[in-house]
Amino acid sequence: MKVKQKPRPSPDISSASMSDIAFLLIIFFMLTTVFSQEQGLNYRIPETVKPVTEEMRNIEVLVQEGGKYIVDNKEIQVEQLREIAMARKVANPEIFAVLKVEENTPYLYIIDAMDELLIGGVENIAFVPAETDLPPP
Numbered sequence: 001m002k003v004k005q006k007p008r009p010s011p012d013i014s015s016a017s018m019s020d021i022a023f024l025l026i027i028f029f030m031l032t033t034v035f036s037q038e039q040g041l042n043y044r045i046p047e048t049v050k051p052v053t054e055e056m057r058n059i060e061v062l063v064q065e066g067g068k069y070i071v072d073n074k075e076i077q078v079e080q081l082r083e084i085a086m087a088r089k090v091a092n093p094e095i096f097a098v099l100k101v102e103e104n105t106p107y108l109y110i111i112d113a114m115d116e117l118l119i120g121g122v123e124n125i126a127f128v129p130a131e132t133d134l135p136p137p
Contacts, residue, residue, distance in 0.1 A: 059088055059097040059122065062130055067109045078112050085120025096124030103129065 061081065062070040069076050071084060088095050097117045101110055117125055 062100045081116040082120040085122045089121040100130040
């Protein structure tokens, strides 16, 4: 006489309570997490205002569409930008340059200005769009 063996149930892990465990973990981490408090802006008002000489000022270069470079309301050649950068870097080691670029300026003129500024020792360069004469809204 053959003895029939009962089929063994396959070992399964019930996933019905997994969502409960996940929510409990989320609640646990939310309650035990420490959030840093923002202290606000840290600013200091200068006590005296010193006049800034031209040599200490940052360099503002207007790069126009046609390849013209304007510094201090004077049109210059791109090679002169290096000399200006070197002179102002000596006077102010933390100087930075602002390249004001017109909208349709080819990249060649922008890269030339950046190269001359970097060779002149100015490593901090910011880009801003050139102001256009727009009518008020």
